[in-house]
Amino acid sequence: MCRSTITISQPTLIPTSNFFEASLIRRRELVRRMCRSQWPFNSTSKAFNFPSLCNRRNSPVLGIFRSRCLFHLRTFFPLTMATRLQYENNCEIGVFSKLTNAYCLVAIGGSENFYSTFEAELAHVIPVVKTSISGTRIIGRLCAGNKNGLLLPHNTTDQELQHLRNSLPDSVVVQRIDERLSALGNCIACNDHVALTHPDLDKETEEMIADVLGVEVFRQTVAGNILVGSYCAFSNRGGLVHPHTSIEDLDELSTLLQVPLVAGTVNRGSEVIAAGLTVNDWTAFCGSDTTATELSVIESVFKLREAQPSAIVNEMRNSLIDSYI
Known part of the structure; x- marks a missing residue:
């Protein structure tokens, strides 16, 4: 019996330091991809998950967006109604x-x-x-x-x-x-x-x-x-x-x-x-x-x-x- 092996490649996370060294075109594409796929929202309900923004240490978005996101969201859009x-x-x-x-x-x-x-x-x-x-x-x-x-x-x-x-x-x-x-x-x-x-x-x-x-x-x-x-x-x-x-x-x-x-x-x-x-x-x-x-x-x-x-x-x-x- 012949067994076939399926290799599932994991998405590569790009370190923040390398991100800033990328070309302008590459930067633009990466930022758009991060905002689409790695924004801290529940994918099913689209509900905002604020703690994940602060806790996802392996996310390349964190190093770039953390301080500015925190400022914008807490200053102009308080989290309670x-x-x-x-x-x-x-x-x-x-x-x-x-x-x-x-x-x-x-x-x-x-x-x-x-x-x-x-x-x-x-x-x-x-x-x-x-x-x-x-x-x-x-x-x-x-x-x-x-x-x-x-x-x-x-x-x-x-x-x-x-x-x-x-x-x-x-x-x-x-x-x-x-x-x-x-x-x-x-x-x-x-x-x-x-x-x-x-x-x-x-x-x-x-x-x-x-x-x-x-x-x-x-x-x-x-x-x-x-x-x-x-x-x-x-x-x-x-x-x-x-x-x-x-x-x-x-x-x-x-x-x-x-x-x-x-x-x-x-x-x-x-x-x-x-x-x-x-x-x-x-x-x-x-x-x-x-x-x-x-x-x-x-x-x-x-x-x-x-x-x-x-x-x-x-x-x-x-x-x-x-x-x-």
Whole structure:
């Protein structure tokens, strides 16, 4: 009987040092091949496998792409979408924090875990600042802001004002305003382009909101509630509003804001959206009582999944190829 021997050749891994010595044409081909076949994704589900990027020591991609990939992915596309947490057994985390695309404010005191959760997710992108406002910890209900500015009530102390101006980026204008309705977070809801305000705010306050935050201002109600800052939360990508908001009101608000809106709840049925949720364009934090269904709605309406690495892999591949050739 004649036996035939089949030899299976193993793919040859090219050391990083040799890679850089290859010709320009060969480099381009190798980089494209690596991105197609050795990118750290599950081949079946195409799911992103971030630990493999750091652990595959024999991969020629590692030596070339590791530092740049880590920088891009952790800086511009944080790996979490929505995080559930609580402040001293209180699920109204929006009362004790304020999140924008340029900074995050967290109330002083309380458990260190609360601050650490924000710091772990955001510190590599934006500053996370511990503070009080007017000597209290309910900072999310007392201030209003976006990437352009931060508005504080008239009873904010000089020390708090100076601390915030020193801690936030220079591009953020921090302004204390003289307004009778001093719980600005309850009276103002805004993103980087539009602000909805309490119908009874002073005209001077309305002008200051437009100047400091760089937004168009509209006096509105949400489902008949004048505290617009409490009953809705929105970013530049979407928004969540009071569950009793009518379809007509949803359409009107969506037209004003130029973002898709959904009526929903947080914290297992709570209608006070902004008290249980704080959100920006790429991540969200909500109370620990928020159900899986509510969390799914939040991630969907704010398009948080689209900000994840698995959604931008093709663009990343092309940019990395261009960067290293």
